[in-house]
Structure formats: structure tokens, C-alpha cells
Amino acid sequence: MTHKLLVIGASGLIGRHVFTLAQKEGFDVIGTRCSNGNPAFRPYNLLEDDIADVMPASFLPTSDAASCHAVICAAVPKIDYCFTHREESRQMHVERTLRLVKRLDAWGVKTIYISSDTVFDGVRGYYDESMPPNPICEYGRQKADVEAAYEEFFPNHLVLRLSVIVGDDPAEGHILSRWHQSRVATGQITCIEGQILSPTYVGDVAEGVIRSIEGNLSGLYHLANSEFFTGEELARQFLFGLGESAKVIPKTPGEIGLLDRRPQKTYLNGSRFRQATAMSFTSMSEVFRRFRQRAGAEEGQISLL
Numbered sequence: 001m002t003h004k005l006l007v008i009g010a011s012g013l014i015g016r017h018v019f020t021l022a023q024k025e026g027f028d029v030i031g032t033r034c035s036n037g038n039p040a041f042r043p044y045n046l047l048e049d050d051i052a053d054v055m056p057a058s059f060l061p062t063s064d065a066a067s068c069h070a071v072i073c074a075a076v077p078k079i080d081y082c083f084t085h086r087e088e089s090r091q092m093h094v095e096r097t098l099r100l101v102k103r104l105d106a107w108g109v110k111t112i113y114i115s116s117d118t119v120f121d122g123v124r125g126y127y128d129e130s131m132p133p134n135p136i137c138e139y140g141r142q143k144a145d146v147e148a149a150y151e152e153f154f155p156n157h158l159v160l161r162l163s164v165i166v167g168d169d170p171a172e173g174h175i176l177s178r179w180h181q182s183r184v185a186t187g188q189i190t191c192i193e194g195q196i197l198s199p200t201y202v203g204d205v206a207e208g209v210i211r212s213i214e215g216n217l218s219g220l221y222h223l224a225n226s227e228f229f230t231g232e233e234l235a236r237q238f239l240f241g242l243g244e245s246a247k248v249i250p251k252t253p254g255e256i257g258l259l260d261r262r263p264q265k266t267y268l269n270g271s272r273f274r275q276a277t278a279m280s281f282t283s284m285s286e287v288f289r290r291f292r293q294r295a296g297a298e299e300g301q302i303s304l305l
């Protein structure tokens, strides 16, 4: 009996890792892309296309499959884009996403929605799943609206809330690669003053999705590393891990020129998920070590420890 998994947004950071791990684990897996040209994935635009054209009838749940899931990673996860393109982003992130969930639900496909710590106002911090969302930015409001619809209409499906996701590949798009590029180009790293985050390794997110499927989790979970840092401290420790120096400059969102509000202390209490899956998370020191190794191998600039 195989698990079937549809990865919507497999060309993105998180979707790519989920897709690769699911294949490695022997899942029957289909991935979608939107603007990316990777032929390994099927073209699918949430705003225009019908999921029935992507998902062949043979992929629908059958009695000989252990499970049939779809993980929804398709989004334009940019806080200021949601602020400046409120209607367009809401259409994609809320209306079309929920229409997709409804369609998949009707076929018996269980969906996993990837949400965000921006559903919180960031005043208290160390949030667990029982604490009510109170988003202060449009991106967070869109995430919270989808979560609310899951709670009301799709309680047997799964929402996984994440904090900031980091990777060990300098060529992928995440906060560490952006900081690395900024350090090389300007000798400086700018971060948002006062933010406290639970940086979580993207490979752990992929593993968390697989474990959730194998454990048949439903409801809401925080898929987050137990380590937490201020943005400034994460940048400093990243530099120590790289063995490099740069000026770390904390700035307010206004000083950086960000448009919408940013919640400050959004670090998550992920103990419920860890208990449910018995998963252990990769430390940031290990992520930094791997990043340094890969950056050194690719650029020939950073000597290995």
C-alpha cells in the first residue's frame, strides 16, 4: 500500500523538499509548478486552472492506497505583496485556495495547508495551538481566514503552522541565503529589530509533512523547531557559524522601507507536534555548518573548519 501525495507548489522552497523526500520515501507523488519551467512538475495556476487537469483519475483515493493527501504550498508568501495587492492576493490565498480544498475534500483527498506564525500579533510570543490568532498584517489575515475555514468546514484535514524557514543551500531562496548574499555584496546584514523567531530547517518541514501523513494527523499543529532567536542574534550566530564577519544592523520595519506591519515575537511552541510525531529538529548550528560547507564548495571562498 502506497501513500499518494499531490504537492501543490512543488517548485517552491518547501514544496520542493516535500516532493523530494516523498519520492525518496516511496510515495506516489505528483508536483505542480506555476511560473517555474521545471518539467518534473505539472503546470497549475491556482487562479486559472482546474485541479482535475493536473490530478489524473488514477491518482484519486482507492481502497489499495494507504492514503491520498495534497499539501498546499502554492502562494506568493510576501507580506508587502499581500498589502499592495490585497484583492489579487486574497483571491489566490483565500478564495481559490479554499475552492481547491473543497474540491479535493469532495474527492476524499485530505489536504495539508501550510500556514504561518504571522496569524499572531506577536505581542506575547511562544504561541501554542490553543492561543487565538490576531493578525496585524494582510498576509497574516489571509492565513488566519483559511485556518478558520479549516476549523469550521474541514476539521479532518490538517493545518501546519510554520515560523521562518531556513535552508543549508546558498542557492535556494531563504533568509540565510539572502543574508549571505548581502554579506558578500555589502558587508552588512539588516534584520528587523525586536523580532523573535523559531527558525526551522526546511528538511525538517518536509519530514514533518511526511510524518503527519504517516501518523494521519488532523487539526492544527505548530511544526517548529524548539530553538528560538531574535533576528539579530540569528544573524550573529549565522556569521559565527560561517566563520565570517559583517555588520548586523537591526532596523524597524519603517527604516527598512517595509510597507505592512510585522509581528514581533512570533516564535512558536511546537511541543504538541513533537509529541505527536516523536520528531527531533535540526539545530541551527548544524544548519550553519552545512551551509558553510555548501557555500565553500560552491564558491571556493569559505575554508572548512
Ligand SMILES: NC(=O)c1ccc[n+]([C@@H]2O[C@H](COP(=O)([O-])OP(=O)(O)OC[C@H]3O[C@@H](n4cnc5c(N)ncnc54)[C@H](OP(=O)(O)O)[C@@H]3O)[C@@H](O)[C@H]2O)c1
Residues within 6 Å of the ligand: 008, 009, 010, 011, 012, 013, 014, 015, 032, 033, 034, 035, 036, 037, 044, 045, 046, 047, 072, 073, 074, 075, 076, 077, 092, 114, 115, 116, 117, 162, 163, 164, 165, 166, 173
Ligand atoms: N518560507 C517560509 O519561511 C514560510 C514560513 C511560514 C509559512 N510559509 C508558507 O509555506 C508555503 C510555501 O512557502 P515557500 O517558502 O515554499 O514559497 P515559495 O518558495 O515562494 O513557493 C511558492 C510556490 O507557489 C507556487 N505558486 C505561486 N503562485 C501560484 C499560483 N498562482 N498558482 C499556483 N501555484 C503558485 C510557486 O510556483 P512557481 O515558482 O512555479 O511560480 C511555488 O511553487 C506558503 O503558503 C507560505 O506562506 C513559508
